[in-house]
Amino acid sequence: MARLLLFNKPFGVLSQFTDRGSPTERATLSDFIAVKGVYPAGRLDRDSEGLLLLTDDGRLQARIAEPRFKLPKTYLVQVEGDPDDAALAPLRTGVRLKDGMTLPAEAKRIDAPELWPRVPPIRVRKSVPDCWLSITIREGRNRQVRRMTAAVGLPTLRLVRWSVGDWTLEGIAPGEFREVAV
Known part of the structure; x- marks a missing residue:
């Protein structure tokens, strides 16, 4: 077994x-x-x-x-910025990266999840807002979620893979x- x-x-x-x-x-x-x-x-x-x-x-x-098996992987992602639904639309349709277009992702804003403290803590800038997203992808390119959020102007501060399948x-x-x- x-x-x-x-x-x-x-x-x-x-x-x-x-x-x-x-x-x-x-x-x-x-x-x-x-x-x-x-x-x-x-x-x-x-x-x-x-x-x-x-x-x-x-x-x-x-x-x-x-x-090729396209098992969904869901990430809780803290990003810099305060995106509205329109700002998340490119993630949902696919983002052009240096290695080609990504498949569409499921992306939505979420309330800050109750997670353990990160050691070391993320950098916080008082003049720049941040928020949490839930992003589900079905491929697994190198640093894909970080590259996708950066490509749409939302740099990743913290990334936690919450589920696989x-x-x-x-x-x-x-x-x-x-x-x-x-």
């Missing part, structure tokens, strides 16, 4: 078990997960937080990580994981 771990990756942690060749010691998955034989199904940038799935099943890993972070503290049945 396949194993699947739902891990709440803290800010600053690499989405891999080792950091070979780095002159500095950076936190990796091995600092949090002592389960043998599991590997990340996809990646989450070092400066992003939230749900990272790990499995010991290659087919499940491919189904989760491969863009039906799996969510609900009830999982940063640095903790839960094993679920597959």
